[in-house]
Amino acid sequence: MPSPNDAFANPEDAMRHGGLEFYREDPDVERYRRAHRNDMENIFPFLFLGAIYSLLDPNPTIARIHFLIFFIGRLVHTAAYVLALKAPTRSVSYSIAQLPCISMAFQILFSVASYW
Amino acid sequence: MPSPNDAFANPEDAMRHGGLEFYREDPDVERYRRAHRNDMENIFPFLFLGAIYSLLDPNPTIARIHFLIFFIGRLVHTAAYVLALKAPTRSVSYSIAQLPCISMAFQILFSVASYW
Amino acid sequence: MPSPNDAFANPEDAMRHGGLEFYREDPDVERYRRAHRNDMENIFPFLFLGAIYSLLDPNPTIARIHFLIFFIGRLVHTAAYVLALKAPTRSVSYSIAQLPCISMAFQILFSVASYW
Numbered sequence: 001m002p003s004p005n006d007a008f009a010n011p012e013d014a015m016r017h018g019g020l021e022f023y024r025e026d027p028d029v030e031r032y033r034r035a036h037r038n039d040m041e042n043i044f045p046f047l048f049l050g051a052i053y054s055l056l057d058p059n060p061t062i063a064r065i066h067f068l069i070f071f072i073g074r075l076v077h078t079a080a081y082v083l084a085l086k087a088p089t090r091s092v093s094y095s096i097a098q099l100p101c102i103s104m105a106f107q108i109l110f111s112v113a114s115y116w
Numbered sequence: 117m118p119s120p121n122d123a124f125a126n127p128e129d130a131m132r133h134g135g136l137e138f139y140r141e142d143p144d145v146e147r148y149r150r151a152h153r154n155d156m157e158n159i160f161p162f163l164f165l166g167a168i169y170s171l172l173d174p175n176p177t178i179a180r181i182h183f184l185i186f187f188i189g190r191l192v193h194t195a196a197y198v199l200a201l202k203a204p205t206r207s208v209s210y211s212i213a214q215l216p217c218i219s220m221a222f223q224i225l226f227s228v229a230s231y232w
Numbered sequence: 233m234p235s236p237n238d239a240f241a242n243p244e245d246a247m248r249h250g251g252l253e254f255y256r257e258d259p260d261v262e263r264y265r266r267a268h269r270n271d272m273e274n275i276f277p278f279l280f281l282g283a284i285y286s287l288l289d290p291n292p293t294i295a296r297i298h299f300l301i302f303f304i305g306r307l308v309h310t311a312a313y314v315l316a317l318k319a320p321t322r323s324v325s326y327s328i329a330q331l332p333c334i335s336m337a338f339q340i341l342f343s344v345a346s347y348w
Contacts, residue, residue: 009150016203034241040156040272047164048279087248125266132319156272163280 035081038094039074046070046101053104056111066100073097151197154210155190162186162217169220172227182216189213267313270326271306278302278333285336288343298332305329 007026008014014023050067073096080090123142124130130139166183189212196206239258240246246255282299305328312322 010147010197010200010206012200012203031242036157040160041268044160044164044272044276048276048283051164051167051283081242084242084244087244090242126263126313126316126322128316128319128322152273156276160276160280167280167283
């Protein structure tokens with residue numbers, strides 16, 4: 001059953017769920033879209049960095065600390081984004097999650113530096 | 117030669133192709149942009165999951181079935197998105213393509229569970 | 233201190249930096265957002281292609297040429313996008329950066345062709 005708050009990005013979806021007037025943007029959906037986009041911008045590079053970093057045979061405890069900081073930082077970032085928590089919760093958790101990525105990137109660069 | 121239907125996301129592109137009045141959004145371009153974005157949201161994680169899953173030494177036939185379902189699901193999803201096929205073609209093909217990803221994610225988690 | 237040119241994608245950020253009237257879009261921010269999005273669309277696939285290609289044991293000099301062309305192409309692409317350089321600088325640099333990706337994709341496909 002259609003709800004007065006429905007919103008669809010595609011006209012064919014709106015037609016199926018109440019009518020073309022629901023083909024529109026919604027502030028909450030746009031917020032989740034921005035959160036998802038920020039996830040893509042950060043989590044995909046992390047997956048690559050983490051995979052290459054793991055090939056460097058790192059100390060497992062140090063590797064876990066890297067991954068755990070990223071995981072918690074992104075978890076808080078998502079909560080802060082979706083719940084619109086008071087600034088600067090979101091930007092601080094974003095910055096904390098960047099730290100293990102920067103650390104892994106430098107360790108990868110150092111380990112290949114001798115080949116350049 | 118400029119066409120009356122041209123649309124450009126950047127003013128410098130529009131200036132080169134007919135004038136600033138073509139610096140505008142176009143419903144079809146926005147549709148393809150959403151399809152492309154959905155591809156990024158789904159295909160990039162698949163590439164990572166598929167690579168790690170392949171390191172688990174899976175049965176090649178079962179691995180092929182995983183990859184084939186994803187491939188066909190995403191192919192139908194793109195056709196359904198671009199051609200605005202009747203709902204729920206797009207969402208069903210999206211969901212089918214998620215199944216091998218969820219399966220691979222669980223197999224990866226199970227295989228590393230003993231290390232936690 | 234708030235600047236009259238500030239713009240924020242989230243109301244809670246605008247509230248912290250001068251008021252809700254700064255919850256708005258900005259043409260330059262939208263431009264950088266498009267540049268960043270184009271990076272995701274191209275650099276993430278390159279990371280995957282480059283990693284799989286490296287597993288094929290390629291000639292190191294040829295591999296370096298692939299990576300270098302991509303790197304320079306994307307560097308020029310970003311400069312052309314952010315500085316709004318005269319067309320077709322951006323689209324030419326985009327196309328040049330695609331060449332090593334297409335080359336790597338074909339080499340990967342050829343190397344696995346015997347398994348299909």
